[in-house]
Amino acid sequence: MAADTGAASSKSDSLPPLQAQSVPVTPLRQNCTILSDGTGHAVVVDPGGDVDHLLSLLHGREVEAILLTHGHFDHVGGATALQRALSERQGRHVPILGPDEGDDFLLESAARQGASLGLEGMENVRPDRYLRHGETLNLMGHEIDVLHVPGHTPGHVVFHDRRAKRVLTGDTLFRGTVGRTDLPYGNGEELLSHIHQRLFTLPEETVVLPGHGLPSTIGEEKRYNPFFQ
Ligand SMILES: [Zn+2]
Numbered sequence: 470m471a472a473d474t475g476a477a478s479s480k481s482d483s484l485p486p487l488q489a490q491s492v493p494v495t496p497l498r499q500n501c502t503i504l505s506d507g508t509g510h511a512v513v514v515d516p517g518g519d520v521d522h523l524l525s526l527l528h529g530r531e532v533e534a535i536l537l538t539h540g541h542f543d544h545v546g547g548a549t550a551l552q553r554a555l556s557e558r559q560g561r562h563v564p565i566l567g568p569d570e571g572d573d574f575l576l577e578s579a580a581r582q583g584a585s586l587g588l589e590g591m592e593n594v595r596p597d598r599y600l601r602h603g604e605t606l607n608l609m610g611h612e613i614d615v616l617h618v619p620g621h622t623p624g625h626v627v628f629h630d631r632r633a634k635r636v637l638t639g640d641t642l643f644r645g646t647v648g649r650t651d652l653p654y655g656n657g658e659e660l661l662s663h664i665h666q667r668l669f670t671l672p673e674e675t676v677v678l679p680g681h682g683l684p685s686t687i688g689e690e691k692r693y694n695p696f697f698q
Pocket of ligand 1: 539541621640
């Protein structure tokens with residue numbers, strides 16, 4: 470998968486790497502991530518809920534986009550409300566990008582997914598654009614690679630920042646475990662094979678920021694994650 474790990478462009482090489490702040494949201498403590506360039510610009514990944522809290526953290530910052538890894542409510546349930554509030558605050562439409570189109574049925578049922586666990590206020594999501602494996606987003610002048618890692622959900626994508634040596638893995642790869650695949654549309658073999666092909670081929674020092682729990686690195690997970698021993 471050389472295309473996934475190719476050299477960084479000269480443009481983003483000249484900038485300091487993006488910073489990442491994890492903000493646990495919803496009762497499921499999902500790690501929403503705020504990426505910042507240090508000059509007042511930001512991108513929000515997986516705003517599952519707690520939108521008022523996110524808006525206060527983002528005060529004074531210009532949000533370029535909202536990115537989604539997959540369609541589960543704890544990752545997307547606050548995206549529509551956040552988009553609405555930020556677009557009004559900033560006076561321009563803030564796009565929702567992702568996940569892969571295979572998760573459309575989940576985005577269309579996010580409110581119902583939340584309600585089934587007693588969580589009110591989750592909203593369905595209609596992204597401005599679905600993302601595809603192998604494309605590179607240019608956000609805040611930085612390149613973010615999109616990798617499709619299905620198995621937890623059909624349309625799950627992860628976001629790899631080569632310059633910052635960081636990958637946002639959503640519910641694919643966690644510290645010491647992997648995402649659940651027991652839902653009707655899950656596929657355990659597919660998840661493990663895609664982690665092998667598309668995540669374990671990244672540089673070992675790459676920091677893994679998962680959708681739940683503590684960070685890790687690609688090297689640590691290759692060596693110690695029990696699913697791959
Ligand atoms: Zn999930």
